[in-house]
Amino acid sequence: MTTMTQTSARFREFKMPDVGEGLTEAEILKWFVQPGDTVTDGQVVCEVETAKAAVELPIPFDGVVHELRFGEGATVDVGQVIITVDVAPGSEDEAPAPAPVQEPVEAPAPVVSGDEPKGRTPVLVGYGVAESSTKRRPRKGASAAPEAAAVAAAVQAELNGHGSAAPVIDAPPAGRPLAKPPVRKLAKDLGIDLATVVPTGKDGIITREDVHAAAAPAAAEAVAPSAPAPSASSEPVVTEAPAVATASARETRIPVKGVRKAIAQAMVGSAFTAPHVTEFVTVDVTRTMKLVAELKEDKEMAGVRVNPLLIIAKALLVAIKRNPEVNAAWDEANQEIVQKHYVNLGIAAATPRGLIVPNIKDAHDKTLPQLAAALGELVATARDGKTSPAAMAGGTVTITNVGVFGVDTGTPILNPGESAILAVGAIKLQPWVHKGKVKPRQVTTLALSFDHRLVDGELGSKVLADVAAILEQPKRLITWA
Secondary structure: OOOEEEOOOOEEEEEOOOOOOOOOEEEEEEEOOOOOOEEOOOOEEEEEEOOOOEEEEEOOOOEEEEEEOOOOOOEEEOOOEEEEEEOOOOOOOOOOOOOOOOOOOOOOOOOOOOOOOOOOEOOOOOOOEOOOOOOOOOOOOOOOOHHHHHHHHHHHHHHHOOOOOOOOOOOOOOOOOEEOHHHHHHHHHHOOOHHHOOOOOHHHEEOHHHHHHHHHHHHHHHHOOOOOOOOOOOOOOOOOOOOEEOOOOOOEEOOOOHHHHHHHHHHHHHHOOOOEEEEEEEEEOHHHHHHHHHHHOOHHHOOOOOOHHHHHHHHHHHHHHHOHHHOEEEEOOOOEEEEOOOOOEEEOEEEOOEEEOOEEOOHHHOOHHHHHHHHHHHHHHHHOOOOOHHHHOOOOEEEEEHHHHOOOOOOOOOOOOOOEEEEEOOOEEEEEEEOOEEEEEEEEEEEEEEEOOOOOHHHHHHHHHHHHHHHHOOOHHHHOO
């Protein structure tokens, strides 16, 4: 979705869009342009990380970059202006003054007066929010030295890097400091008393930058007492520290955001919503490993990567075909079990930004070479950090290969909305009874977790047993398919 506004005939604003599935915020990873650069319609101007993936944002018009509202590392709400562009450079229209970044208020109650227009406030999507009838109670001491507080706020803005600003006479009233819950948590983590922080946000709201600015002097004194004060910046660009270390360097606090935040929310939601059952089986995969070696020499598989995961994926697809009831989802709202007649096979992938689970669409319809090609493309895209939100949506079952880390097995947590996840352990040479004799064989352990609301123990056991049987005798890929 493209989001933009027009401040005048000359200057246009581009807002952070919702890049998919109702996301509310994104972190700016990298700017590809700077003020003064010429941009064209469709040119990628920045890369952002949502809760699901890294996405490149194209600008929807031509012009010259006038202002970047946020710096790299800043987390921006959907609908906030991130860049302004001069679409008519050289004209006589006056350039708009750089606007300081403002953070949303923690559930503010608007002050209603007779001079304010009635109606609804415009929002990003929909008609707007209804006018609130709540009135804010006046705080005690609201009129105490407003000029002094305004000057202090202006000075704090300089230290925060917001640039020069005229003192605002409407100072926030005294009393409990106003701040969003994440800002309060940040202050608590840094040991900062919000009552000592001078707010620079709209209506006296304390922002993350205010807290960081308040924490900076203490950290500077502990590390370098003689260090000079930072100079004020004239650019209204906001940056966020990726991690905050204590003065003793015994702890490092890393903000939870992006992919890590999404993983945490998904895993907690899954673990405490779907009743998990995990079953295990140890299987001799010597014949599967021989098949992998033969396929690598097959000309039909030329140009694609052949590995044990390919055969395991195909084995799971055959097991699902033999037990289709396992491929389902639980619809809590409608109290229904939704059986899927397609398989979007998820592959858990570890990336520099964290764990993601893209899926191969309609994997059940793919031949072995097609499945191999899809697996290779999926893994390469994930490692490059280019997996799109659409590629991670709509999964039905998942495979996680913990064996690449030398781990025997695990108890995997379901991907939200899915019915089962198969964990594959390391393939090791072990003593095994084969044809009545103890011989060294290649052995692995499989673990299948499933949602016990819709998958009974019998059904889950059949699926796991079928996968194991295929890996022990790969010819079943033909006879059972």
